[in-house]
Amino acid sequence: MLLQIGTHFKEWLTRQGVSEQFSAGIRDITDFVIAFLLILAFYYVVKFVVLGVVRRITRRSSTTWDDALYHSRFFNKVLLFVPGVMLGFVAPLTLSEFPDALVRVLQLIQIYLVFVSISTANAFLNAVYEIYQGFEVSKAKPIKGYLQVFKIILIVIGVIIVISMLLNKSPLYLLGGLGAFSAVLLLIFRDPILGLVAGIQISANDMVRQGDWIVMNKSGADGVVTDISLTTVKVQNWDRTITTIPTYSLVSESFVNWRGMEESGGRRIKRSINIDMNSVKFCSQEMIDRFLHIQLVRPYVESKEQELADYNATNTIDNTVLVNGRRQTNLGIFRAYLSAYLKNNPDIRQDMTFLVRQLQPGESGIPMEIYVFSKVQEWAKYEDIQSDIFDHVLAAIPEFELQVFQNPSGADLRKLGMPGIR
Template sequence: MDIKQLWLRAQDFFSALDQHPLLQTGLGLALLLIVALVLGRVARYVILHTARLLGRQPALHWVNDLLQNKVFHRLAQTTPSLVIQFGLHLVPELSKNGLIFFGNVALAFTFLFQVLAMSALLNALLDIYARTEHARTRSIKGYVQLAKMVLFVFGAIVIVATLIDRSPLLLLSGLGAMSAVILLVYKDTLLSFVASVQLTSNDMLRVGDWIEMPQVGADGDVVDITLHTVKVQNFDKTIVSIPTWRLMSESFRNWRGMQQSGGRRIKRSLFIDAGAVRFLHDDEEQRLSRVRLLTDYIARKQAELKAWNEAQGNVAAMAANRRRMTNLGTFRAYALAYLKSHPEVQPDMTCMVRQMQTTAQGVPLEIYCFTSTTAWADYERIQGDIFDYLLAVLPEFGLSLYQQPSGNDLRAGMLPALLGASHIPEPQEHAL
């Protein structure tokens, strides 16, 4: 079969198609669709290959974020619909209604992939921002989610308006009558958005902050801030999701100030047995004056008390009329000097040892100071070392710690009385 015969048969085939316009239109549409898909594959290969080459440049490393979020994939997917839009005029015997219908469908697909490309672009921008220094203090994830929500809503309106061949303004005008319904449906979203804006603008919450919110069982680090929820990883590794609006309507504790200050507070009391509080004897004053941390204090206190007692005259001969040093006051001065000389206690922050109101458990002596570190493990170690030492040094001042009697204490106290009893009567048997 030569070329002339092939040409004749092709002419016969096209002349037969002229007698069937619907078949001619269908073949034209099918051919246009095949060409559009092929060109879409070619465009995808060219765009992705070019983007990968650009991503290898150090100055264009952000192109890799666009690739990972499939921004170029979405842009390449618009190629078939664009080809169909511009190629519909080449389809033979296509009616005006068919041209409008297929054109609107292709245009709707173009809008759809453009909306998806813009959504992927927002995700890529979020990833790029996450690597900056500002991301540690300000999270924009909530704003990105809101922008995507608005984008999808308006994209859906435009796509529907394109399919029904109506102006988008007509659909947007109808939303005014539905504003009350929209406010009711998106109530939590609006509340969360307002709360997210207030939290970020007032710098009340950051990713990495340690927050405490007992009413929702949250006590840990903030790991994510989104439009609707704030995720907190507790110290037991559980995750608590808190609605963003609750952080504005309810109170929570943020420990960021403590972490930024460089010191963590110690506020704990020693309960001294009130029965052990007494005046110091002269020999005890001499012995304690040799303690390095008390030498200056005792010398200054002895001079002060001596001057005061001499000013009282003869009435100071009575013990009740003169001032004397107490073991509890001396220990309080020693504990304060010990804290100020401790290498792991913050010297620039409040440091004091104060005596609280006496209770049924004894005399509370509160240790109030700040450690030089905010790390939890180091803080507990320093606090334990301080109180271990203070508890062990109490007997040097003739003091003891109050402790409620336990079963063994009661048994030890009753045993001498039982052993000293002359006769313990045996139970008598009663006659029937």
């Protein structure tokens, strides 16, 4: 009914003395504009109704795939086909008097449908990614990079089709011409190509997963992997900053992945305290008697004393000189105490590497190193456990008549009365 407005308008113009051809042209333009407005109105009505129904269905449904499609605006993109398809049918009926304009309008409609198709496919791939992220396997096998490759391919195909429409050439003709620009294309898509190859290697070798703690000193990354895409890997550092690393760098350069520590159930404690070498000495009987009152080290002192006494008696050692034979030292008993203390600590794993050892003596004394694994991996609690251990170790050292080595401070020099120190 409304489309007859153009016909009535044409008849009115004819009665006013306007030529038949010009009146027919005005009629077609009027019909096309009215049809366009009607299609636009129809599209918004259909969109309102359909999206409302879809929204209610997704809220009541227990599945996740429909929610993913709705959140990715897949249904919105599909509905964009409605005005394009309808306009494609109406244009030949309303623009018969303008064949050249009709060709251009139909060409624009085709280009519009191509871009809508790409947009719809992109929304569908986004929904696929969202659905996949709900599975546990997504952490070990990310697919974001592959989906981005598909998106790039779709865009390239779409651009080729559009160019072929504008030039009125076959898409195969343009594809054949791309061979001459292969070097340029390789340069343009260098990072995506390297990222795709790296992504396949990372996934196949299980090198990095989303949620892994990695350290890459060259890039300044020290934190948790939050996203793995085709060209970049995002790492949220412990200071809450974000470091972006090229995906192929994880294959071509070295980095540390702490996942092994997290999966092992233990976190390493590796720290040493420097003992002043001047405080190391043989144990007198008075010291032995005092050490026997330390419960953790008593079994060791008793068994070691018996072993050394038997050895010295068997070899008729002159005990009047301490360097003769074998003797216990305060440093050795302290090392045994540390081992017993850590074995009785409920926060230390006994089934993993367990060492209390001396390192190479140097100008800073004798390093006594503790190399054990904590049962707790959470950073804050792990630091508390480590601090508690060394709080106790520092406080226990004087009980064995040992001293911690540290460089003298101004207060130490003042006590010595050195000139010039106030």
